[in-house]
Amino acid sequence: MVPVSLRSPIPKLGELPIIFLEKVLDRLDLISQLNLRKVSHDLRKVVDSRKSPIEKIWIKYGSSGISVKLDVWDKKEHRYRRHRMTLESFISILQNRKLYLQEFSIETWCDVDLGICEDCSSQGKQIRDGFNSLRHNLQVKRFRSECHEIDMMTILKKLQPGSFKEWELGCMWHGFVPLHWRIPEEITSSNQWKRLKRFYLDESTVSVPIEHLFHLDWFHVELPLASMDDLMKLRDNSHNSASFKEGWVEFCGTTLKEQAIKERLNLVPNPDPEKQELLFHGIDTSEEGLDIELWSGNIFFYKPYNP
Numbered sequence: 001m002v003p004v005s006l007r008s009p010i011p012k013l014g015e016l017p018i019i020f021l022e023k024v025l026d027r028l029d030l031i032s033q034l035n036l037r038k039v040s041h042d043l044r045k046v047v048d049s050r051k052s053p054i055e056k057i058w059i060k061y062g063s064s065g066i067s068v069k070l071d072v073w074d075k076k077e078h079r080y081r082r083h084r085m086t087l088e089s090f091i092s093i094l095q096n097r098k099l100y101l102q103e104f105s106i107e108t109w110c111d112v113d114l115g116i117c118e119d120c121s122s123q124g125k126q127i128r129d130g131f132n133s134l135r136h137n138l139q140v141k142r143f144r145s146e147c148h149e150i151d152m153m154t155i156l157k158k159l160q161p162g163s164f165k166e167w168e169l170g171c172m173w174h175g176f177v178p179l180h181w182r183i184p185e186e187i188t189s190s191n192q193w194k195r196l197k198r199f200y201l202d203e204s205t206v207s208v209p210i211e212h213l214f215h216l217d218w219f220h221v222e223l224p225l226a227s228m229d230d231l232m233k234l235r236d237n238s239h240n241s242a243s244f245k246e247g248w249v250e251f252c253g254t255t256l257k258e259q260a261i262k263e264r265l266n267l268v269p270n271p272d273p274e275k276q277e278l279l280f281h282g283i284d285t286s287e288e289g290l291d292i293e294l295w296s297g298n299i300f301f302y303k304p305y306n307p
């Protein structure tokens with residue numbers, strides 16, 4: 001061991017060899033680590049180069065301000081502590097390029113039924129500015145958004161296509177007014193959408209050219225404007241796709257009658273006696289084939305052997 005003279009000056013934190021610095025960081029909680037990265041450029045680099053333990057982030061904004069919740073706070077050692085996080089700290093978590101989130105969720109509390117209230121609008125802007133300041137795309141597997149459209153779009157564009165596999169979308173931006181939403185081309189033409197695997201749209205109806213659903217392995221959408229042709233294309237695509245798992249479409253039961261669908265899609269009772277009466281098996285009776293269920297305004301396609 002090299003003797004250390006007591007007269008030699010105490011090194012500053014940033015001058016410590018990385019290996020010691022890492023040990024210091026291991027003992028700090030998340031907020032202290034985030035504070036430390038503000039001290040100097042070098043410390044910031046060290047903090048940001050470490051793999052983040054955070055896997056899930058939930059953010060809410062609206063009339064009560066912005067609140068951030070992290071999954072690491074649910075762990076036992078943190079459970080009884082109160083946590084608060086500024087937007088600035090939240091954005092600095094996102095700046096870590098090694099961050100890989102299983103889930104990122106954003107929700108709005110808004111008292112206004114139509115349009116955007118002042119709180120949402122100013123907090124949404126701060127959040128958008130934060131996301132726009134990031135120099136890289138975020139690795140997020142599942143994105144859950146129930147917020148204003150403009151904020152949702154900003155975040156969506158910052159998600160790394162390919163890492164982003166699942167999107168649960170709640171269309172709250174029109175409050176409680178029943179909503180029919182045309183998925184904008186800005187979304188369907190994006191790489192984020194094209195490489196998405198699972199899509200769930202909650203509480204509103206959409207129209208989207210049916211072809212834009214073909215790459216999905218799993219979806220649940222309400223498509224009141226779906227035509228017979230759309231259903232046929234969807235059946236063929238689901239049948240031919242090797243990775244397809246499940247697709248559930250709610251259509252308009254008044255325009256499209258069940259009997260007509262059975263005839264056009266060539267649906268017959270499933271040969272498996274254990275399967276219920278409502279289950280119809282269309283074009284392929286092999287075990288790898290596509291099963292179809294049809295009931296009042298719903299059609300459900302699935303490949304039972306594609307887990």
Ligand SMILES: [Zn+2]
Nearest residue numbers: 110111117120
């Ligand atoms: Zn609001």
